[in-house]
Amino acid sequence: MEILFIFTTIIITIAISIFVKRRSVIEFFSVLTALVVLFESGAIALKVSSVGNYTPFGLFSVDSLAVIILLVISFINLTVAIYSIAYLRQETAKNIIGFTRVRQYFTLLNTFLLAMILAIGANNPILAWISVEATTLSTAFLISFYNKPSAIEGAWKYLIINSVGLLLGFFGTMLYFTAVKFPDESGLIDWQLLLNSASQLNPVVAKIAFVFVLVGYGTKVGLAPMHTWKPDAYSKAPNPIGALLSGALLPIAFMIILKFKRITDAAVGQGFSQHLLIVFGLLSIVIAALIMFNALNYKRLLAYSSIENAGVMALGFGFGGMGALAAILHLIYHSLVKGAMFFSSGNLLLKYSSARIANIKGATNVAPITSTLFIVGFLVVTGVPPFGIFLTKMQILSAGIESYPLISIIALFFTLLVFVGFLKHTLAMFFGEKPKGIEVGENNIWLILPPILLLTSIIILSFYIPSFLSALINDASVIYK
Amino acid sequence: MTIVFLHLSKKNFSASIAYGIQSLVIVLFFLNSFFETNNLAILLVVFLMLIVKVILAPLFFIRLIKKNALAFSVSTYLNTPLTIISIAILTFIAHYQKFSPLTSIVPANQDSLSLALSAMFLSLFLIINRKGALSQILGVLSLENSIVAFVIFAGLEQNPALQIGIMFNIGIWILIATIFMSMILKHFGTLNVSSMNNLKG
Numbered sequence: 001m002e003i004l005f006i007f008t009t010i011i012i013t014i015a016i017s018i019f020v021k022r023r024s025v026i027e028f029f030s031v032l033t034a035l036v037v038l039f040e041s042g043a044i045a046l047k048v049s050s051v052g053n054y055t056p057f058g059l060f061s062v063d064s065l066a067v068i069i070l071l072v073i074s075f076i077n078l079t080v081a082i083y084s085i086a087y088l089r090q091e092t093a094k095n096i097i098g099f100t101r102v103r104q105y106f107t108l109l110n111t112f113l114l115a116m117i118l119a120i121g122a123n124n125p126i127l128a129w130i131s132v133e134a135t136t137l138s139t140a141f142l143i144s145f146y147n148k149p150s151a152i153e154g155a156w157k158y159l160i161i162n163s164v165g166l167l168l169g170f171f172g173t174m175l176y177f178t179a180v181k182f183p184d185e186s187g188l189i190d191w192q193l194l195l196n197s198a199s200q201l202n203p204v205v206a207k208i209a210f211v212f213v214l215v216g217y218g219t220k221v222g223l224a225p226m227h228t229w230k231p232d233a234y235s236k237a238p239n240p241i242g243a244l245l246s247g248a249l250l251p252i253a254f255m256i257i258l259k260f261k262r263i264t265d266a267a268v269g270q271g272f273s274q275h276l277l278i279v280f281g282l283l284s285i286v287i288a289a290l291i292m293f294n295a296l297n298y299k300r301l302l303a304y305s306s307i308e309n310a311g312v313m314a315l316g317f318g319f320g321g322m323g324a325l326a327a328i329l330h331l332i333y334h335s336l337v338k339g340a341m342f343f344s345s346g347n348l349l350l351k352y353s354s355a356r357i358a359n360i361k362g363a364t365n366v367a368p369i370t371s372t373l374f375i376v377g378f379l380v381v382t383g384v385p386p387f388g389i390f391l392t393k394m395q396i397l398s399a400g401i402e403s404y405p406l407i408s409i410i411a412l413f414f415t416l417l418v419f420v421g422f423l424k425h426t427l428a429m430f431f432g433e434k435p436k437g438i439e440v441g442e443n444n445i446w447l448i449l450p451p452i453l454l455l456t457s458i459i460i461l462s463f464y465i466p467s468f469l470s471a472l473i474n475d476a477s478v479i480y481k
Numbered sequence: 482m483t484i485v486f487l488h489l490s491k492k493n494f495s496a497s498i499a500y501g502i503q504s505l506v507i508v509l510f511f512l513n514s515f516f517e518t519n520n521l522a523i524l525l526v527v528f529l530m531l532i533v534k535v536i537l538a539p540l541f542f543i544r545l546i547k548k549n550a551l552a553f554s555v556s557t558y559l560n561t562p563l564t565i566i567s568i569a570i571l572t573f574i575a576h577y578q579k580f581s582p583l584t585s586i587v588p589a590n591q592d593s594l595s596l597a598l599s600a601m602f603l604s605l606f607l608i609i610n611r612k613g614a615l616s617q618i619l620g621v622l623s624l625e626n627s628i629v630a631f632v633i634f635a636g637l638e639q640n641p642a643l644q645i646g647i648m649f650n651i652g653i654w655i656l657i658a659t660i661f662m663s664m665i666l667k668h669f670g671t672l673n674v675s676s677m678n679n680l681k682g
Contacts, residue, residue, distance in 0.1 A: 178586050208583060
């Protein structure tokens, strides 16, 4: 029972973070938990790739897409745990935070992890909804972690916008339930039952329900125009949390949209959901590209990049077929690279004590390894060849060029604009004369290793995908085409 | 009616009481459902809702209002006449023919479903139109009540796991939102969210 082992370990670590007063113990258990979660997730992934869905008990079940996301999250979480220790120690040394904050951080981090894993495996749309809402509640405190007015503001926006979004998502979920005759006293309706009952669903109700679900969970994904919380939340949260918000939470919310898409497609055909995904996807790419060009803060820049990439994924699933396969790969690559970029931007924040692009000059001279990591991350995330995202973007656009040529061309133009906008900021930050008073040299090896690990993995995955992962991706693309 | 009152109310205290009354009405709907079905799980939900939404949540807010002397709620983005016109338009839209597939899920409850739908729209408008953090929280909670009312009229309330899940969730949500309100008060000295303008670029 891998999943029980995962849950038990996380709960024990949460308890340790609350009750134990030794920092090193809390840090040790957080990393140990991350290792256990990764190891067990790997074991589950191998099982799913060989025998299909993993369902240890009724309320929990993971299919091929869910296990891919579980694996990605576990990996990012391990790097986040390692990075957080060094990052928070540096902040403690600078008197930015004290031990109480560190305890809060690891408690909330592990609560967030638990909620995410529950959301991934929830075999019931309501349990999935509660778990996603739980991620909102735990991360709201992580966003307001520094307890500054701007952080409180960002967290408040995040809390209100996401809560409203998720309530609308809940309403959409309820509309799907109109297709089901309550089977027994327990009244538990799982995804499969909803899918089997899709033919009973009134087609108009199914369409309205999907709109609500897309708006609701799309808020969590950060699709435009529900994206407004994202730059504020990402820029105010501690950098490792930004990595998790972008690399882990986004795919989970996306996965839930795709589960509802399957049900809607079974009720009314693929066209409706695909067209909606294309509209939201294109809008996200266009808005992100236009704002990125004039971004003033590099953490907000990463947030807009996430919006753009969420748009690319939405386009991929909207185009379907080869586009869906590429979108799943894109999801993996984006999660990994965004983690690396949040880590390297965190290193810059520690060096320059500022997230404003205008205050960062000559970073290649100040922190050459960190700068290299950020620049490589920029090249990966904007889709420069030969990295994986280049291929996935091209595959997605070519999947759409036949049926939606104009949309594909517009998307291509704005993804190029994203590259130009990002390049402009990157050149400004990493080259030129460094400001006076900035100490030259890298911060700490443990702040460098996690982004190296993530970038190395994305480079490897750009050229070689292990057979079990390839089987999972193919299977997921057939299910969620 | 309570949502319209929430729109027009100028006092935080009466707004909190209105929310309590609104929740009480939802509890009564559930109680009625229990008498019809004899489903004990629904009775459990009735008790939970009564404790969390009718008693604890308004008390939380009233304590906060008294503690911080927040007698008057802050202003709206639209003035009162425009607010009333918007309320009328949103109510009309909810009763519009286009939404009939939703409101005829249970044909016998068509009017009630239309009302629940208009309550949802008005709650969303409350969140957008009010500048006060407390009003925004009440808007979110009112939206949740409206959705639950829709669920009851659509005959979907018999799923107890669903209701217990929502109750658990809303209980925690109220707690966290209240903590955030205290933090906003501490940092900004007001619950007026239009004073929050630190995030740019």
